[in-house]
Amino acid sequence: xxxxxxxxxxxxxxxxxxxxxxxxxxxxxxxxxxxxxxxxxxxxxxxxxxxxxxxxxxxxxxxxxxxxxxxxxxxxxxxxxxxxxxxxxxxxxxxxxxxxxxxxxxxxxxxxxxxxxxxxxxxxxxxxxxxxxxxxxxxxxxxxxxxxxxxxxxxxxxxxxxxxxxxxxxxxxxxxxxxxxxxxxxxxxxxxxxxxxxxxxxxxxxxxxxxxxxxxxxxxxxxxxxxxxxxxxxxxxxxxxxxxxxxxxxxxxxxxxxxxxxxxxxxxxxxxxxxxxxxxxxxxxxxxxxxxxxxxxxxxxxxxxxxxxxxxxxxxxxxxxxxxxxxxxxxxxxxxxxxxxxxxxxxxxxxxxxxxxxxxxxxxxxxxxxxxxxxxxxxxxxxxxxxxxxxxxxxxxxxxxxxxxxxxxxxxxxxxxxxxxxxx
Ligand code: UD1
Numbered sequence: 001x002x003x004x005x006x007x008x009x010x011x012x013x014x015x016x017x018x019x020x021x022x023x024x025x026x027x028x029x030x031x032x033x034x035x036x037x038x039x040x041x042x043x044x045x046x047x048x049x050x051x052x053x054x055x056x057x058x059x060x061x062x063x064x065x066x067x068x069x070x071x072x073x074x075x076x077x078x079x080x081x082x083x084x085x086x087x088x089x090x091x092x093x094x095x096x097x098x099x100x101x102x103x104x105x106x107x108x109x110x111x112x113x114x115x116x117x118x119x120x121x122x123x124x125x126x127x128x129x130x131x132x133x134x135x136x137x138x139x140x141x142x143x144x145x146x147x148x149x150x151x152x153x154x155x156x157x158x159x160x161x162x163x164x165x166x167x168x169x170x171x172x173x174x175x176x177x178x179x180x181x182x183x184x185x186x187x188x189x190x191x192x193x194x195x196x197x198x199x200x201x202x203x204x205x206x207x208x209x210x211x212x213x214x215x216x217x218x219x220x221x222x223x224x225x226x227x228x229x230x231x232x233x234x235x236x237x238x239x240x241x242x243x244x245x246x247x248x249x250x251x252x253x254x255x256x257x258x259x260x261x262x263x264x265x266x267x268x269x270x271x272x273x274x275x276x277x278x279x280x281x282x283x284x285x286x287x288x289x290x291x292x293x294x295x296x297x298x299x300x301x302x303x304x305x306x307x308x309x310x311x312x313x314x315x316x317x318x319x320x321x322x323x324x325x326x327x328x329x330x331x332x333x334x335x336x337x338x339x340x341x342x343x344x345x346x347x348x349x350x351x352x353x354x355x356x357x358x359x360x361x362x363x364x365x366x367x368x369x370x371x372x373x374x375x376x377x378x379x380x381x382x383x384x385x386x387x388x389x390x391x392x393x394x395x396x397x398x399x400x401x402x403x404x405x406x407x408x409x410x411x412x413x414x415x416x417x418x419x420x421x422x423x424x
Contacts (some may be wrong), residue, residue: 005415006382006415007387008362012412014411016407019234020070021192022048025072026054028231030098031200032226033061039141041072042071043071043230044232060085068139083109084112089113096114099171103104103175105156108147111145128145130172131154135155156180158186160186164214173218177204177208177220194209194296235265239262244408246287251286253283257282263303272292290320295323311380313354318360321358322356324355343363343378344362362381362386363386366390372396
């Protein structure tokens, strides 16, 4: 297995381009299942394990795919299966995104239930609710969601989400765009990745209004076509790189971003004492000598993202004072805390609230993570820790960060990727 070896204490400084977004790439790839002919060309797809796993799923279904230099070419003209198998779904929960498009195209699909995840239960009941409302009959058997539509075509309706869900909103969109009649989605997620999916579907010929708001109105169309499209930037990668500069008392410019989509994170940096400036497509940050403790609560967009919570916690270990961190999306997303404490942090958990006492001197050792953003948090801690930090099990990191050690090295970090052996 691979590990990252980080010799801490180097200051991050320089300019770096943001990669394409993972969380928009996955639903976009799923949406290609909706066009029965033609070849899609999608730019700025990050070269990540999750993208490769999702592509594997589409190849299993019969898609033809090539992927070079962040350009994904894909044709779903000759599909041969309507079943997403356990072996692929268990690798990545986002596989549930094929439910809507396959049901819409074929009137029948079988998708394995994804199972648990490292930071608590992550049900798929809303995805199922959406398909039922659109007229599907769902049975759960032998660990699979079996979804069928009598007559073959879904029917538009009104669906109000009890809580904001990125995945269920995306699935609902992909199911509704070719349903008969009008679908109204109330309390829809408004994350930029959903807006991006809407724009992609529109370009394919869908008819969606209210894009960017919590009420989406979809008039079903008969057919969608393959198109060329540019993916959006990865706001979580950008936020993580900003943290790398902030934690090492450095400075950074991240290019190829839409600063407004980082608003809540930039406000938190400013509150922590960082000097933040933005232009049309870049954001610059200069870290202060003395970071201030800052409370954050992760909530749906446009609030502070749950996917930045772990990285923020690493940063707060270096801030002066006590910071309180709450995650309202995944209440138990705190696997990184014991590992940060092993590096010397002082973080307590009380009633689903993390209390970070800073600043603390961190000292490198071997640490291990159980999910993607926790890995990023440990890499950030390693950048500022004395001596050497080894971050094990970085396959989690490789799922979601494109060339992360190369990017950080180009900014002045001392990081290498090595092999190690796990004992079973
Ligand atoms: C997406 C992101 C993930 C991010 C999360 C929240 C992708 C591939 N992943 O995940 O990185 O952390 O949004 O911003 O884009 N829920 C239910 N029932 C459901 C579905 C969700 O109860 O059927 C709950 C979840 O447990 C969670 C909340 O709804 O508490 C929001 O989850 P959701 O927005 O659906 O997350 P994902 O789309 O899975």
